[in-house]
Amino acid sequence: MVRIEHGSTHEAVRRHNLSVVLRQLHLQGALSRSELAARTELNRSTIKALVEQLDSLDLVVEGDLDLRGTRGRPSTMVGIRSDQVVTLAVEIAVDSIAVAVVGLGGHVLDIRRVDRGTDGAAGTDVDDMLGTIHALATELCQPDRPVVGAGVAVVGIVRRADGFVHVAPNLGWTAVPLGELVASRVVQEVLGYDVPVSVANEADLGVLAEHTRGAAQGAADVVYLSGEVGIGGGIIADGRWLTGARGYAGEIGHMPVNPDGLRCGCGGRGCWETEAGERALLRLAGDANRPDAPDAPGRRSGAGAVDEIVTAARGGDPQAGYAVGEVARWLGIGLAGLINVFDPERVVLGGMYGRAFDVLEPTLVEILKDRALTPSSGTELVPAALATAAPLVGAAELAFTPLLEQPDRVMDALMNRRSQ
Amino acid sequence: MVRIEHGSTHEAVRRHNLSVVLRQLHLQGALSRSELAARTELNRSTIKALVEQLDSLDLVVEGDLDLRGTRGRPSTMVGIRSDQVVTLAVEIAVDSIAVAVVGLGGHVLDIRRVDRGTDGAAGTDVDDMLGTIHALATELCQPDRPVVGAGVAVVGIVRRADGFVHVAPNLGWTAVPLGELVASRVVQEVLGYDVPVSVANEADLGVLAEHTRGAAQGAADVVYLSGEVGIGGGIIADGRWLTGARGYAGEIGHMPVNPDGLRCGCGGRGCWETEAGERALLRLAGDANRPDAPDAPGRRSGAGAVDEIVTAARGGDPQAGYAVGEVARWLGIGLAGLINVFDPERVVLGGMYGRAFDVLEPTLVEILKDRALTPSSGTELVPAALATAAPLVGAAELAFTPLLEQPDRVMDALMNRRSQ
Numbered sequence: 001m002v003r004i005e006h007g008s009t010h011e012a013v014r015r016h017n018l019s020v021v022l023r024q025l026h027l028q029g030a031l032s033r034s035e036l037a038a039r040t041e042l043n044r045s046t047i048k049a050l051v052e053q054l055d056s057l058d059l060v061v062e063g064d065l066d067l068r069g070t071r072g073r074p075s076t077m078v079g080i081r082s083d084q085v086v087t088l089a090v091e092i093a094v095d096s097i098a099v100a101v102v103g104l105g106g107h108v109l110d111i112r113r114v115d116r117g118t119d120g121a122a123g124t125d126v127d128d129m130l131g132t133i134h135a136l137a138t139e140l141c142q143p144d145r146p147v148v149g150a151g152v153a154v155v156g157i158v159r160r161a162d163g164f165v166h167v168a169p170n171l172g173w174t175a176v177p178l179g180e181l182v183a184s185r186v187v188q189e190v191l192g193y194d195v196p197v198s199v200a201n202e203a204d205l206g207v208l209a210e211h212t213r214g215a216a217q218g219a220a221d222v223v224y225l226s227g228e229v230g231i232g233g234g235i236i237a238d239g240r241w242l243t244g245a246r247g248y249a250g251e252i253g254h255m256p257v258n259p260d261g262l263r264c265g266c267g268g269r270g271c272w273e274t275e276a277g278e279r280a281l282l283r284l285a286g287d288a289n290r291p292d293a294p295d296a297p298g299r300r301s302g303a304g305a306v307d308e309i310v311t312a313a314r315g316g317d318p319q320a321g322y323a324v325g326e327v328a329r330w331l332g333i334g335l336a337g338l339i340n341v342f343d344p345e346r347v348v349l350g351g352m353y354g355r356a357f358d359v360l361e362p363t364l365v366e367i368l369k370d371r372a373l374t375p376s377s378g379t380e381l382v383p384a385a386l387a388t389a390a391p392l393v394g395a396a397e398l399a400f401t402p403l404l405e406q407p408d409r410v411m412d413a414l415m416n417r418r419s420q
Numbered sequence: 421m422v423r424i425e426h427g428s429t430h431e432a433v434r435r436h437n438l439s440v441v442l443r444q445l446h447l448q449g450a451l452s453r454s455e456l457a458a459r460t461e462l463n464r465s466t467i468k469a470l471v472e473q474l475d476s477l478d479l480v481v482e483g484d485l486d487l488r489g490t491r492g493r494p495s496t497m498v499g500i501r502s503d504q505v506v507t508l509a510v511e512i513a514v515d516s517i518a519v520a521v522v523g524l525g526g527h528v529l530d531i532r533r534v535d536r537g538t539d540g541a542a543g544t545d546v547d548d549m550l551g552t553i554h555a556l557a558t559e560l561c562q563p564d565r566p567v568v569g570a571g572v573a574v575v576g577i578v579r580r581a582d583g584f585v586h587v588a589p590n591l592g593w594t595a596v597p598l599g600e601l602v603a604s605r606v607v608q609e610v611l612g613y614d615v616p617v618s619v620a621n622e623a624d625l626g627v628l629a630e631h632t633r634g635a636a637q638g639a640a641d642v643v644y645l646s647g648e649v650g651i652g653g654g655i656i657a658d659g660r661w662l663t664g665a666r667g668y669a670g671e672i673g674h675m676p677v678n679p680d681g682l683r684c685g686c687g688g689r690g691c692w693e694t695e696a697g698e699r700a701l702l703r704l705a706g707d708a709n710r711p712d713a714p715d716a717p718g719r720r721s722g723a724g725a726v727d728e729i730v731t732a733a734r735g736g737d738p739q740a741g742y743a744v745g746e747v748a749r750w751l752g753i754g755l756a757g758l759i760n761v762f763d764p765e766r767v768v769l770g771g772m773y774g775r776a777f778d779v780l781e782p783t784l785v786e787i788l789k790d791r792a793l794t795p796s797s798g799t800e801l802v803p804a805a806l807a808t809a810a811p812l813v814g815a816a817e818l819a820f821t822p823l824l825e826q827p828d829r830v831m832d833a834l835m836n837r838r839s840q
Contacts, residue, residue, distance in 0.1 A: 013433075221665040233761070237664075242657050244763025245641040246798060249657075255757035256791065259678055268756070268791045336688070337675035341653070341761070343664025371676065371688045378666060 014050075015408065017042060021050045022407050025060055026400070027212065029105050030079035051078050057411045058084045059104065082107035085414070087399035088141070088150040088195075089392045090133055090182065093202065094170045094229065097129060099136035101145065102396035104403075106213050109145075111392070112136045124171045130185045137190045146414055148403045150187055151395030152199040154178060155232075160247025163199030169265050170229060193417055198398045203232025203350075204243070204250050205394025206384070210348050211236050212397050214385035219346040223338050225252070226350035226384070227331075229302070231273040235342065253277070257334050275330035278302050278352060284323035285309045303352070310356040328360040332367025339372045339379055350384030357383035434470075435828065437462060441470045442827050445480055446820070447632065449525050450499040471498050477831045478504045479524065502527035505834070507819035508561070508570040508615075509812045510553055510602065513622065514590045514649065517549060519556035521565065522816035524823075526633050529565075531812070532556045544591045550605045557610045566834055568823045570607055571815030572619040574598060575652075580667025583619030589685050590649060613837055618818045623652025623770075624663070624670050625814025626804070630768050631656050632817050634805035639766040643758050645672070646771035646804070647751075649722070651693040655762065673697070677754050695750035698722050698772060704743035705729045723772070730776040748780040752787025759792045759799055770804030777803035 020040050025031060031039070037047045054060040061079050082103030091098040098113035114132060116124065141147065156168025156176075163179020183197040200208075207224035210216040216224065222236040233252030235242040242249050253273035254266050261270025274280060282302055312320035335347065349357055364381060372379070386393055403410045440460050445451060451459070457467045474480040481499050502523030511518040511533075518533035534552060536544065561567065576588025576596075583599020603617040620628075627644035630636040636644065640659040646652040653672030655662035662669050673693035674686050681690025694700060702722055732740035755767065769777055784801060792799070806813055823830045 219665075221669075235761075237657055237662050237669075238660060240658060240660075242762075244657075245639075245765035246763055248763035249641075249761065251760040251763075254760045254791070255675070256677055256753045257679070259753065260680070266791075333676045333679060337757075338761075340671035340674045341655075341669065341758075342662075343666055343668035343671075345665035371674070371686075 015406065017046065018050050018053060018407055019405050021047065022054055022059060023404050025054075025078060025080040026104055026106070026404060030077050032077055036078065054407065057407060059407060059411070080105040082109070083145070085148045085403065085411075086145045087396050088137060088147050088187070089395040089399060090137075090150065090152040090186075091202070091391045091395060092129065092133075092152065092154040092171070093391070094155055097132050097136070098392060099133060099140060100392050100396065101140045101147075102392070102399075103145075104400070106393060106396065108389075108392070108396075110140045112139060124173070126173065126176055126181070130181055133182070134186050134190060137186055141190055146418070147187075147191055147195055148410055148414065149195050149399035149401070150182065150197045151205075151397070151399030152178065152182055152197065153202045153205045153391035153395040154199060155202050155228075155230075157248055157251065158199050158201050158204075160198075160200060160243050163197060165199070166248070196399075196402055198395075198401070200247070200394070200398060201232070201234075201250065202226075202391045204234040204241070205398065206232060206350055206386075206390040207234025207236055207250075207348070207394075208241055208397050209386050209390040209394035210350070210384055211241075213393060214390065215348045215382045216346055219344075221342060221344045222346050222348060223335075223342055223344045224348045224350060224384070225331075225335070225353055226390075227277060227353040228351045229273075229278050231277055231334075232351070233338075237342065252334070252338065255334055255337065257330060257337075272330070272334040276327050276334065278306055280330070281306055281309060281323050281327045281352070284326050285312075285320055286323075306352045307355060310352075310359060313356075313359050324356065324359050325363055328363035329367060331360065332364045333371065335364065336368055336371030339368065344379055346380045346382060348382055348384050350387075350390060354384040354387065435826065437466065438470050438473060438827055439825050441467065442474055442479060443824050445474075445498060445500040446524055446526070446824060450497045452497055456498060474827065477827060479827060479831070500525040502529070503565070505568045505823065505831075506565045507816045508557060508567050508607070509815040509819060510557075510570065510572040510606075511622070511811045511815060512549065512553075512572065512574040512591070513811070514575055517552050517556070518812060519553060519560060520812050520816065521560045521567075522812070522819075524820070526813060526816065528809075528812070528816075530560045532559060544593070546593065546596055546601070550601055553602070554606050554610060557606055561610055566838070567607075567611055567615055568830055568834065569615050569819035569821070570602060570617045571625075571817070571819035572598065572602055572617065573622045573625045573811035573815040574619060575622050575648075575650075577668055577671065578619050578621050578624075580618075580620060580663050583617060585619070586668070616819075616822055618815075618821070620667070620814070620818055621652070621654075621670065622646075622811045624654045624661070625818065626652060626770055626806075626810040627654025627656055627670075627768070627814075628661055628817050629806050629810040629814035630770070630804055631661075633813060634810065635768045635802045636766055639764075641762060641764045642766050642768060643755075643762055643764045644768045644770060644804070645751075645755070645773055646810075647697060647769070647773040648771045649693075649698050651697055651754075652771070653758075657762065672754070672758065675754055675757065677750060677757075692750070692754040696747050696754060698726055700750070701726055701729060701743050701747045701772070704746050705732075705740055706743075726772045727775060730772075730779060733776075733779050744776065744779050745783055748783035749787060751780065752784045753791065755784065756788055756791030759788065764799055766800045766802060768802055768804050770807075770810060774804040774807065 024039055033047050037044050061081050082105045086101050086103050089100045089102050096113050096115045100111040101109045103109050155170050156165040158165055165176040165178045167174050179197050179199045203226045206226050216222040220239040224234040226232040231253035233250045235250055254271040257272045258270030258275050262274045264271040264274045309320045313324040444459055453467050457464050481501050502525045506521045506523050509520045509522050516533050516535050520531040521529045523529050575590050576585040578585055585596040585598045587594045599617050599619045623646045626646050636642040642656040644654040651673035653670045674691040677692045678690030678695050682694045684691040684694045729740045733744040
């Protein structure tokens, strides 16, 4: 609620606009003052004052450089400073753990990833995982790059308010207070100070990442699907990230599409991911018993096996072609339902659906023509742009949210911390 | 974008707050100034000034009356005036047409409904329908009650920007520019002046109505299902009405739930509404060939037949019980998917699902326990509160939107029109 109180109205508007300008630069990297004025609808003297304030906070830099190398008289460009404040982005995937230090503008300054290896295959001990994250974060964090927030992407169902992981079947977790644990056992220990820790589901962060810096940029209504062992999903509706009442929204992998289908790990039957996920592809291709199949001991992700099947299908192998076609058919059936529900401008396909986009697309288009009730000619199907980086990029975006919303307050708190 | 421009900042904030106060009164009917201050977080002197402005616009009335009959010293209450400006709400249903005059506060001041009768059963001529709406509106409109907008609810797939009806299978319509036609052939002719005309799908307006004045009040994340011949759906996500990129969102009836199911009118197979809609219930109860079955000539809606089956099920009739149980099972299967996708705080069941809520609920709860992956204990299932009034209530809300957003501008335009 914007209050009318003499003296504070102008201040509230100014702080709102400071956030708007910083966000533009965070997304675009560098813009001239006149581009900033055009994009924000603010007048030039206001832009000047706001840029000066952001400069004094060490968040942007100004210079007579045309950073994009075009000809003509260089205009004064305002660039985001990616080296002054950073976020810590953590990804807890099925087969690996990654930690990255990400600067403003989404620049990944440093990244470490470790594979979980065979010993983790039967489930993952929470303490071991926290130890790994602690070790990676210790390697990456430097005293001269203050951290303003931490974001965690996890392959589980997460309560957004406090980062409580309700269940993460592929990690063997139930009821893990991950947000709290990362705050106390990683952030506080490694950094020596507290910063906000946000946790979200990997695919939810995938759509955030693709919307911010990937294939969904500029689209206000987006459905993002990521094909892995399960089907992850994330939704942007009317420009906003859909999280649901408790933050559990986007669990599209368990939409029932085939009541006579296979039993799913969730207790249901014929869930979308049992029909169109990685295991379905391997089963249909007759590869379920190969040593690198996802259920086989010592291996949890079948990305390599999946890609071999996709390559074989491209080469005309009939069994592989059949398997890819069936997965595309089920993918299309579920996707028709989501298009009818959301009427998205763009559908972004990630994970194995992104890697196999060329072989899936013809069947998908055909099924959607039959099944999507709403005039779907306007819905674009595109492959994801960020590939495996999406969860980390999304986690960093999430961690930057407080700074982007209240740049002056967050930076003031940082200064106070430094001077103590 | 809120701009910083000297002289205009304060004005923009004041107009925003004027809208906030009017909306509170529109939703609550009457509030004391201190309740208004508490709900809007505005200070009392601001509230006083805003209420005086709304009073001068004839939109509210102030008095020392405790409108709610509680004891003690009466405080000055501010009440919405429902008799000064009105909207025209139109409902184009499968078997009837209704027009209502609705005042601020959602008060239905007058309503006329006509059944379509047997001659309309094979489809509905657009011209005839416009003629009926014209006649009803002419009866209802009075020169001393100026109309500020018109809203139309229609059982079809509607492009929200201009009220173009892409397809309305149960009316036999394709590609009808309904918004334009109602504007030129009803509003302009009956009123003699132009007002904005908004058109939306009946179930989309159902969720708007239930969210504003019904069973979904106060919930930020809502899934609304209305069981009729089809399954209508409307979504509120994070407090906002979900419309999709083109306004076609919420077409949940055509989510595929049973690939081996019956052929659907949309061209698909085993859509949710073929398994859990009115026709499924009648078919399962063995009533599909009765003269009042929905496909029989001379009848398009099977509400009477549905209610007989539900009553029989309540009385222990085994065939009726089986039919209701099967519909509940398929309803639950689809609903599990929607709960996984949206993580709603509340699911509101309307149409036949609302009328049969007591007999459907036990099966639904059981299926959701099995199938809803996300911790669904927090998702409430409730019957709709507004019953058949929901589409008209929603259409009126839609028509009030411009007035609620910019009370002074809309009322100024009205004054100018009157003085011409």
